[in-house]
Amino acid sequence: MLAITVAPGKGGSARLEEVPEPRLTDGDVLVRALALGVCATDREIVSGQYGSAPAGEARLILGHESLGVVETAPPDSGLKPDDIVVGIVRRPDPVPCVACGAGEWDMCRNGRYTERGIKDRHGYGSERFRIESAFVVKIDPALKHLGVLLEPASILAKAWEQATLIRRRARAWQPRTLLVTGAGPIGLLAAMIGAQRGLDVHVFDHNQTGVKPGLVRDLGATYHSANVAETLDNLEPDIVMECTAVPAVIRDLLGRTAPTGVICLTGVSSPGHALDLDIGALNRAMVLNNHVVFGSVNANRHHYELAANALAQADPKWLGRLVTRRVPLERWSEALESRPNDVKVIIEFPPA
Amino acid sequence: MLAITVAPGKGGSARLEEVPEPRLTDGDVLVRALALGVCATDREIVSGQYGSAPAGEARLILGHESLGVVETAPPDSGLKPDDIVVGIVRRPDPVPCVACGAGEWDMCRNGRYTERGIKDRHGYGSERFRIESAFVVKIDPALKHLGVLLEPASILAKAWEQATLIRRRARAWQPRTLLVTGAGPIGLLAAMIGAQRGLDVHVFDHNQTGVKPGLVRDLGATYHSANVAETLDNLEPDIVMECTAVPAVIRDLLGRTAPTGVICLTGVSSPGHALDLDIGALNRAMVLNNHVVFGSVNANRHHYELAANALAQADPKWLGRLVTRRVPLERWSEALESRPNDVKVIIEFPPA
Numbered sequence: 001m002l003a004i005t006v007a008p009g010k011g012g013s014a015r016l017e018e019v020p021e022p023r024l025t026d027g028d029v030l031v032r033a034l035a036l037g038v039c040a041t042d043r044e045i046v047s048g049q050y051g052s053a054p055a056g057e058a059r060l061i062l063g064h065e066s067l068g069v070v071e072t073a074p075p076d077s078g079l080k081p082d083d084i085v086v087g088i089v090r091r092p093d094p095v096p097c098v099a100c101g102a103g104e105w106d107m108c109r110n111g112r113y114t115e116r117g118i119k120d121r122h123g124y125g126s127e128r129f130r131i132e133s134a135f136v137v138k139i140d141p142a143l144k145h146l147g148v149l150l151e152p153a154s155i156l157a158k159a160w161e162q163a164t165l166i167r168r169r170a171r172a173w174q175p176r177t178l179l180v181t182g183a184g185p186i187g188l189l190a191a192m193i194g195a196q197r198g199l200d201v202h203v204f205d206h207n208q209t210g211v212k213p214g215l216v217r218d219l220g221a222t223y224h225s226a227n228v229a230e231t232l233d234n235l236e237p238d239i240v241m242e243c244t245a246v247p248a249v250i251r252d253l254l255g256r257t258a259p260t261g262v263i264c265l266t267g268v269s270s271p272g273h274a275l276d277l278d279i280g281a282l283n284r285a286m287v288l289n290n291h292v293v294f295g296s297v298n299a300n301r302h303h304y305e306l307a308a309n310a311l312a313q314a315d316p317k318w319l320g321r322l323v324t325r326r327v328p329l330e331r332w333s334e335a336l337e338s339r340p341n342d343v344k345v346i347i348e349f350p351p352a
Numbered sequence: 353m354l355a356i357t358v359a360p361g362k363g364g365s366a367r368l369e370e371v372p373e374p375r376l377t378d379g380d381v382l383v384r385a386l387a388l389g390v391c392a393t394d395r396e397i398v399s400g401q402y403g404s405a406p407a408g409e410a411r412l413i414l415g416h417e418s419l420g421v422v423e424t425a426p427p428d429s430g431l432k433p434d435d436i437v438v439g440i441v442r443r444p445d446p447v448p449c450v451a452c453g454a455g456e457w458d459m460c461r462n463g464r465y466t467e468r469g470i471k472d473r474h475g476y477g478s479e480r481f482r483i484e485s486a487f488v489v490k491i492d493p494a495l496k497h498l499g500v501l502l503e504p505a506s507i508l509a510k511a512w513e514q515a516t517l518i519r520r521r522a523r524a525w526q527p528r529t530l531l532v533t534g535a536g537p538i539g540l541l542a543a544m545i546g547a548q549r550g551l552d553v554h555v556f557d558h559n560q561t562g563v564k565p566g567l568v569r570d571l572g573a574t575y576h577s578a579n580v581a582e583t584l585d586n587l588e589p590d591i592v593m594e595c596t597a598v599p600a601v602i603r604d605l606l607g608r609t610a611p612t613g614v615i616c617l618t619g620v621s622s623p624g625h626a627l628d629l630d631i632g633a634l635n636r637a638m639v640l641n642n643h644v645v646f647g648s649v650n651a652n653r654h655h656y657e658l659a660a661n662a663l664a665q666a667d668p669k670w671l672g673r674l675v676t677r678r679v680p681l682e683r684w685s686e687a688l689e690s691r692p693n694d695v696k697v698i699i700e701f702p703p704a
Contacts, residue, residue, distance in 0.1 A: 283619070
């Protein structure tokens, strides 16, 4: 079968190539790939900055934003042929930490997890793949190719759940205003979930062209494109979902929420961005206003299920506009290019 | 009666002077002062940097760390003459925000609270004062003058409760290691509560002389005095209680906790301390490790009650060593001087 593979750590090593059929040890459910979403992590892996192959292997099958159709599944798995499914990305270490052992592998304590298509495990970027049935999530077939948005949506479902659990520390408080920084797929899904929760949603992004401003407006939300500091002069958000990973944006956000406000960091930035920050002023603002800043990564099974509900409730036409390019497998490398008006780019697999 | 008063905003204006007896409108409980704790906020007010007098008045009666004995109280108040009591500091606005309205005035949303001895309300630094019975907390008489530690302990009880509520977001996780930065009264009380909770407690402080190292050791905790970055090289704390408010210390802590770790900021610093910070690296560490940083200020009635329990459970000899100077009222200004080996300094009022 064909697969997109890469030699982790070697920029420019990615290729589409013939690989052996998936091993039985990968899981009891055999899935035929329909589509694969591409994100910044995939680009980091392809550029050689991130990722690791399974032990003893030189190459990694890429891909963690999966969508496929079940070919075979055990009778007691709750799955049957033709079910549309997505595979969960992270797996606990065989000797799990306390968090992984409780199914909270997104809150892993020892860092010994593996991740399909990212860390020590082959991904979903092959014509067929196998998954353990406990790591398969069923998708509403009405979503069709939009089911590929489940993995990014699960990241937001986790971030939102964390924000909700954290804000319970102020029992009487109900947030009203949400600021999302960044209008990529993660930012737009954050705004979509905020709108579903009835918040007054604001989205900040530099990009004033393309589909993004319209996507924001069609959520009933407000689009801001001046700069973050100016945006905050007229807005005291209760919750900020930071989805740019841009250090200057993060600096300008810190300490600027409403009292008891919460900033959720969701984007993975690179080190080496030293900036001047008035830590005296920041600490003072955070203490006197009971501010919280937290980071959120990955998602566990519960979050995939929350995300499946959020996608099922969304307007499918709006979701469809998030997928700005659909690239056939044989032109896979085009999907890994960043183009100015991209939101989500997906690779489509040939029919059976 | 005598009171310590200050003209807020005017450095050097503090004095001990005759003032009228407390007004009935201050509350239904009349208290005779036994002692008053002094903290950095008092020094900020006396130096003219902070604080505000009641509307229409030029001077503020100083003092928010109170201890007194009830002289008169309404029969249905649950209080009687000779009860040893402490007054709560913050009061909600007469038209309270949602948080203040629910008794969570420590999580105030609109900033329109008042604070005795700090913001728009006379403090407890007078021979007699009145309090509303709902804002009086009874103290175990066995604590004697150590009851004056209740207000600072309430700040920590709030901070600990917040840390506990926040860490519930990682359901399976039980923290084991605590780092406290700063061995002033707040830091030592943070360490004391950590030890009461069975944590492996570490305290970082620059001061290697005086009573602090011994106070830390006698909690069964470890004292560190090199620098924070070095201390963290050998320690991955689950919880950090930051009690120095020193910008360089805070910078060195950020992003350095264990996965899912929590940093609680408790100290009020001044603006104007710009430092170089690698925000790319910090954001990356916070996201990939699900880190939380939060600020905590003030305390509501529930926290005073938690703090009263924590003090009642503590070794009174250890608590006694926290009070390093007891200054009589007529020498009040000495209590406001910072001396090298001070932990908590209190002003004692003359007997009736």
